[in-house]
Amino acid sequence: MPKTDSLQGSLDLLVLKILSRRPRLHGYAIMTAIQEISEEILRVEEGSLYPALHRMEEAGWIRAEWVIKESGRRARAYELTTAGRKQLSAEEVRWQAVTSAVGRVLRMA
Amino acid sequence: MSLLSRIANVFRGRAMSREIDEEFDSHIADAIEQGRDPAEVRRAFGSPLQLREASRDLRLLPWLDSLRADSVFAFRRLLKTKATSAAAILSLALAMGACTSAFRLIDALLLRPLPVAAPERLHAVAFEGIGANRQSMVYDSCSYPMFERMRAAVKDQAESIAVSYAERIDLTYGSGQEIERAYRQFVSGWMFSSFGLKPAAGRLFTADDDVTPGAHPVVVLSHDYWTRRFAADPQAIGRTLRIGDGVYQIVGVAESGFTGTETGTVTDVFVPMMMKSPRTLASFTNFWLRTLVQFKPGAAVEPVHERLRATFRTIQEERATTFTGISKQQMDRFFKEKLLLEPAAAGRSNLQREYRRFLLALGILVTLVLLIACANLANLMTAQAAARSREMALRVSIGAGRLRLVQLVLVESFWLVLLATVIGGVFAWRSAPFIVGMISSPENPARLTLPADWRVLGFALALALGVTFLFGLAPALRASSVKPVLALKGGEDPHSRRRLMHALVVLQIAFCFVVHFVAGLFIASFDSLSNQPTGFSAARILNLETVTQRPQPAVFWDQVLEHLRTLPGVETAALTTWPLMSGESSVGSVAVNGAPPSETMTDTLSVSPGWFDAMRIPLLAGREFNAGDANPAVAIVNEAFARQFFDGANPIGKSYDNGRGSVRIVGFVRDARSRDDLRLPIRPIAYLPFHAPQPMARGTFVVRTSTANPLALASILRQEVLRARSEFRVSNIRTQQEINRSKTIRERLLAMLAMFFAAVALLLAAIGLYGVLDYSVLQRRREIGIRMAIGAQAVDIARRLTAEIFLMVLAGAIAGLALGEASVRYIETLLFQVRPSSFGTIAIPLLVILTTALLAALPAVLRAVRIDPVTMLRAD
Known part of the structure; x- marks a missing residue:
C-alpha cells in the first residue's frame, strides 16, 4: 500500500470537513468517506486516523459519544463542535492559500 | 478537554485503555464486514498497542501517569519487603519526628512573630556589660525614668513601650478569700493601640489609662485567661479583683492569640504601668521593665540606635555623680556598658535567653540522628538497587529513559518518607508539648503556644522532600546509570557500590560519635551540677x-x-x-x-x-x-x-x-x-x-x-496557718527538694534527651553497619570461597573483615572527634565542670561504638567464615 504522506498536513481538514457535512460518523466511516469522495485517490492510513481523532477531541474541535450500531456493537461516533467549525474555516482558508500558492509556482516557474 | 479531566483520566487509565481498544476493535470488525481480509486489515491498522499508547498520552498527563504507575509499583515493592521497609520507616519516622518537634519548639520560642501589627518593626533595648566575674553579660531591664527619657529621645522615629516581666502574683476576686495565682504584666497604656490589637470584649487600655501614678485601677485580661477563668463570660467585664492591697476593675479582654510579650509565659492580667508603686516608678535604680521600641514605618534602625546610645550615656553619667565609695574598676565597668537594640519580632523573655543554646544543641542532635537514619536508608536503597540492576538494565534495554529510572527510585524513597512523615508527625505532635511540660515547674510554668499550622506543616513537607533527595538521589542516579550490557551479563564493578556504602558507614559512625560525645558532656554536666553541694539538707x-x-x-x-x-x-x-x-x-x-x-x-x-x-x-x-x-x-x-x-x-x-x-x-x-x-x-x-x-x-x-513525704502535711498546715491567725494566708507550698530539682531542669532534660538520642543513634548505626557488612559478605562470597579454596583459614578471613570494620570505626571516630571538639564551643554555656578533651569523654563513646560495631559485625563475620568453598564455587 502506498504511503499517503501527502495527507499528513490535510488529515485534520478532511476529517473536519467530512464531519461538518455528515455528523455522527465513527472512525471507519470517516475513513471510507474520504476514500469514496476522493475516488480512492486519498487513502487514510488506518493507524494514524485514531491518534488524529483523539488529538482533535482533546483540542475540543470534535466530540465523541458511544452509539450502538445495527450490528449490536458499540461504536464511537464523532461530531463537530463550535470550536471545530471555526477551526474548519481557518483550515480551509489556509488550504486555499497554500494550493493557490503552489498553483502559482507551477504556472510561473 | 480540560486539565482536570486529564488528571482524572490518569486515575481511570484502565477504563480508558479499554475504551480505546473497543474503538479499534470496532474499526477492524467494520473492515472485515466490508469483506476485507482480516490479516490484511490488521496489518494495515498497525500495532494497536502502540496506537493505544499514543492516544492515551493525548488524553491524560503522561508525566502524571508515569508517576502514578511508579507509585503503585513502588508501593508493591515496599509491601514485598515488609520487615525491612517497616524498620526503615520507623527509624526515619523517629528521626523526622524528633526534628519536627525540635522545630516546633524553636519556632514557638524563638522564631514565631508576635500576633501584632508589623512585628518586624519591633525591637528591644538590651544592655551589654562586664559582670563581676569578668565575663560579658547581657541584661535588658530598665528603670521607669530611664524608659521615659529614651522614649522622649526617639519619639519622632519610634514609639517606645514599657513592659514589665510577667510575674506570678496572688489575687482574689471580690470578697472571696480564695487566693488564686495569675501572671501579671505591667504595660504602657499605649501598647495595645501600637500593636494594633482589638478588644475581644470591653475595651483595651489607651494612653489615658497610664498618666498618673496610682490613679488607674483597671486591668485587661488575656483572652486565654478569660476563657480559662471565666469561660469567656462577657459578664466578667466590670468585675473587681484585689491584687495586694489594691482593688482593680476588669475593663476588657485582649484579642485572642496575644498572650503578652514574654514568649514562654502566658500573661493573664495586664495592668497599666502607672499602677506600679510610685516609689518604684520614680526610682532610677530599680530596674524592673523592658523597653520595646516600635519603629515608625520607614524609620531606619541606626539613627534610633545612635540616639538611644547617647541618651543612655547621659543617664549613666548622671547616675555616676550620685555614686559614693565606688571603686575605680566598678566605675570603669559601669561606663563600659553598651546599649544594644535587638530585633524582638518573636517577643522577649528570659526563657528565650535561657533556652536558646539548649534548643540549638537539641536541634543539632536530632539533625545528626536524622542524617544517620538517612545514611541507613541510602545504604538500603543502594543494596536494593544492586539487587535490581538486572531489572534496571532490562528497563533501559526496552527503552526506559534515565530520568524515568531516577523517578522510579525516587518515588520509592518518597513512599518511605511519606509513611515516615505521617508517623513522625504523630510523634512530633505528642512530644513537643511533653518537653514544654518538662521544662515548666509548678512555680514557674512555661506555657508556649504550639499550634500545628502552616509553618510546622511547611517545615515537615520541606523536611520530607529534603530527606528524599538526601538519601534517595545517590542510589537513584546510580540505578539509572546502569549499563545494560554489563549488568545483563551479570557483572558491573562490584566494588564501587561497596565503597559508597562504606563511606556512608564511616559518616554514620562519625555522627554517632558526635552524638555520644556531646551526650557524654551533657550527662557529666548534669551529674556535677546536681551533685553541687548545697550545704543544707532538703529532705522533708x-x-x-x-x-x-x-x-x-x-x-x-x-x-x-x-x-x-x-x-x-x-x-x-x-x-x-x-x-x-x-x-x-x-x-x-x-x-x-x-x-x-x-x-x-x-x-x-x-x-x-x-x-x-x-x-x-x-x-x-x-x-x-x-x-x-x-x-x-x-x-x-x-x-x-x-x-x-x-x-x-x-x-x-x-x-x-x-x-x-x-x-x-x-x-x-x-x-x-x-x-x-x-x-x-x-x-x-x-x-x-x-x-x-x-x-x-x-x-x-x-x-x-x-514523715517521709512532707507534702502529705501540706493541706493540714495550710489550714493551721489560717487557724492560728486569720490574716495569714499560705500562697504557695513547695518542698525544698522540688525547689532544688527545679534548678537543674534544663540540664536534666538535656542529659535525658541526649541519652535518648545517643541510644537511637547507636541503634541506627548498628543496624546500618550490620546491613552493609551482611551485604558485602554476600557480594564477596565467591571471592571468599576462592580464598578459602586456595588455603586461607577462617581466622584470616575473619581478621580481614574485622580489620576493615575496625578501620571504618576508627576513621569515623576520628572525624567525629574533630566535629565534636569543634562543636563544643557552641554548647559551652550549657556545660558545667566537664573537660571536653579529657580521656573519659573521648574513650567512653569510642568504646561504646566499637563494641556495638563488633557486635553488629558478628553475624556477617560468622557468615563469612562458614562459607563452604565447594558449594560456593559450584554455584552460578
Missing part, C-alpha cells in the same frame, strides 16, 4: 510561703510559728523571708574596718531562731539567734563571708558596716547555697534576725516534717 523540708493583706508585726508571725511547732508530724519549724535557692534574694553592702564598701555584695536573709537547726546548717562558732535578737544589730555569717571580708579568720565578735550602721557578728556557720544558680560559687551571706521593727507582709514558714 516544706516551705509555706505566706502573705498577709496588711503587714503584720513580728510577734504575730511568731504566734503562727509556735502554733505550727505544736502540730503532730512537725519535727521543727522556723521562719524566714523566702526559701533557700528560690531565686529571690536581697543584697547588702558590707564595709569592714572603716574601709569603703566592698565590691562584692553580700546576700542577706532574715531567719528566726531555730532556722539553722531546721535546715541542718552546722554552727561553726558563736551562737544561734535567740528571741531577744532584733534586726539589724546582730548577724550570723557564713564561711564565704569570712573568707571575703576577714581572710577566713573566725569572725565572731567582729562587726561590719552595712551602710546604715554597725552590725555585730555573733555566729559563724557553714556555707549554704542561697542563690539559684548552681554554677556559681556559694556567696557570702549575712543572716539577720527575722524580728524587725517594722511589720512584714510576707514570710516563709520552713517546716521539717517527721
Whole structure:
C-alpha cells in the first residue's frame, strides 16, 4: 500500500470537513468517506486516523459519544463542535492559500 | 478537554485503555464486514498497542501517569519487603519526628512573630556589660525614668513601650478569700493601640489609662485567661479583683492569640504601668521593665540606635555623680556598658535567653540522628538497587529513559518518607508539648503556644522532600546509570557500590560519635551540677510561703510559728523571708574596718531562731539567734563571708558596716547555697534576725516534717496557718527538694534527651553497619570461597573483615572527634565542670561504638567464615 504522506498536513481538514457535512460518523466511516469522495485517490492510513481523532477531541474541535450500531456493537461516533467549525474555516482558508500558492509556482516557474 | 479531566483520566487509565481498544476493535470488525481480509486489515491498522499508547498520552498527563504507575509499583515493592521497609520507616519516622518537634519548639520560642501589627518593626533595648566575674553579660531591664527619657529621645522615629516581666502574683476576686495565682504584666497604656490589637470584649487600655501614678485601677485580661477563668463570660467585664492591697476593675479582654510579650509565659492580667508603686516608678535604680521600641514605618534602625546610645550615656553619667565609695574598676565597668537594640519580632523573655543554646544543641542532635537514619536508608536503597540492576538494565534495554529510572527510585524513597512523615508527625505532635511540660515547674510554668499550622506543616513537607533527595538521589542516579550490557551479563564493578556504602558507614559512625560525645558532656554536666553541694539538707523540708493583706508585726508571725511547732508530724519549724535557692534574694553592702564598701555584695536573709537547726546548717562558732535578737544589730555569717571580708579568720565578735550602721557578728556557720544558680560559687551571706521593727507582709514558714513525704502535711498546715491567725494566708507550698530539682531542669532534660538520642543513634548505626557488612559478605562470597579454596583459614578471613570494620570505626571516630571538639564551643554555656578533651569523654563513646560495631559485625563475620568453598564455587 502506498504511503499517503501527502495527507499528513490535510488529515485534520478532511476529517473536519467530512464531519461538518455528515455528523455522527465513527472512525471507519470517516475513513471510507474520504476514500469514496476522493475516488480512492486519498487513502487514510488506518493507524494514524485514531491518534488524529483523539488529538482533535482533546483540542475540543470534535466530540465523541458511544452509539450502538445495527450490528449490536458499540461504536464511537464523532461530531463537530463550535470550536471545530471555526477551526474548519481557518483550515480551509489556509488550504486555499497554500494550493493557490503552489498553483502559482507551477504556472510561473 | 480540560486539565482536570486529564488528571482524572490518569486515575481511570484502565477504563480508558479499554475504551480505546473497543474503538479499534470496532474499526477492524467494520473492515472485515466490508469483506476485507482480516490479516490484511490488521496489518494495515498497525500495532494497536502502540496506537493505544499514543492516544492515551493525548488524553491524560503522561508525566502524571508515569508517576502514578511508579507509585503503585513502588508501593508493591515496599509491601514485598515488609520487615525491612517497616524498620526503615520507623527509624526515619523517629528521626523526622524528633526534628519536627525540635522545630516546633524553636519556632514557638524563638522564631514565631508576635500576633501584632508589623512585628518586624519591633525591637528591644538590651544592655551589654562586664559582670563581676569578668565575663560579658547581657541584661535588658530598665528603670521607669530611664524608659521615659529614651522614649522622649526617639519619639519622632519610634514609639517606645514599657513592659514589665510577667510575674506570678496572688489575687482574689471580690470578697472571696480564695487566693488564686495569675501572671501579671505591667504595660504602657499605649501598647495595645501600637500593636494594633482589638478588644475581644470591653475595651483595651489607651494612653489615658497610664498618666498618673496610682490613679488607674483597671486591668485587661488575656483572652486565654478569660476563657480559662471565666469561660469567656462577657459578664466578667466590670468585675473587681484585689491584687495586694489594691482593688482593680476588669475593663476588657485582649484579642485572642496575644498572650503578652514574654514568649514562654502566658500573661493573664495586664495592668497599666502607672499602677506600679510610685516609689518604684520614680526610682532610677530599680530596674524592673523592658523597653520595646516600635519603629515608625520607614524609620531606619541606626539613627534610633545612635540616639538611644547617647541618651543612655547621659543617664549613666548622671547616675555616676550620685555614686559614693565606688571603686575605680566598678566605675570603669559601669561606663563600659553598651546599649544594644535587638530585633524582638518573636517577643522577649528570659526563657528565650535561657533556652536558646539548649534548643540549638537539641536541634543539632536530632539533625545528626536524622542524617544517620538517612545514611541507613541510602545504604538500603543502594543494596536494593544492586539487587535490581538486572531489572534496571532490562528497563533501559526496552527503552526506559534515565530520568524515568531516577523517578522510579525516587518515588520509592518518597513512599518511605511519606509513611515516615505521617508517623513522625504523630510523634512530633505528642512530644513537643511533653518537653514544654518538662521544662515548666509548678512555680514557674512555661506555657508556649504550639499550634500545628502552616509553618510546622511547611517545615515537615520541606523536611520530607529534603530527606528524599538526601538519601534517595545517590542510589537513584546510580540505578539509572546502569549499563545494560554489563549488568545483563551479570557483572558491573562490584566494588564501587561497596565503597559508597562504606563511606556512608564511616559518616554514620562519625555522627554517632558526635552524638555520644556531646551526650557524654551533657550527662557529666548534669551529674556535677546536681551533685553541687548545697550545704543544707532538703529532705522533708516544706516551705509555706505566706502573705498577709496588711503587714503584720513580728510577734504575730511568731504566734503562727509556735502554733505550727505544736502540730503532730512537725519535727521543727522556723521562719524566714523566702526559701533557700528560690531565686529571690536581697543584697547588702558590707564595709569592714572603716574601709569603703566592698565590691562584692553580700546576700542577706532574715531567719528566726531555730532556722539553722531546721535546715541542718552546722554552727561553726558563736551562737544561734535567740528571741531577744532584733534586726539589724546582730548577724550570723557564713564561711564565704569570712573568707571575703576577714581572710577566713573566725569572725565572731567582729562587726561590719552595712551602710546604715554597725552590725555585730555573733555566729559563724557553714556555707549554704542561697542563690539559684548552681554554677556559681556559694556567696557570702549575712543572716539577720527575722524580728524587725517594722511589720512584714510576707514570710516563709520552713517546716521539717517527721514523715517521709512532707507534702502529705501540706493541706493540714495550710489550714493551721489560717487557724492560728486569720490574716495569714499560705500562697504557695513547695518542698525544698522540688525547689532544688527545679534548678537543674534544663540540664536534666538535656542529659535525658541526649541519652535518648545517643541510644537511637547507636541503634541506627548498628543496624546500618550490620546491613552493609551482611551485604558485602554476600557480594564477596565467591571471592571468599576462592580464598578459602586456595588455603586461607577462617581466622584470616575473619581478621580481614574485622580489620576493615575496625578501620571504618576508627576513621569515623576520628572525624567525629574533630566535629565534636569543634562543636563544643557552641554548647559551652550549657556545660558545667566537664573537660571536653579529657580521656573519659573521648574513650567512653569510642568504646561504646566499637563494641556495638563488633557486635553488629558478628553475624556477617560468622557468615563469612562458614562459607563452604565447594558449594560456593559450584554455584552460578
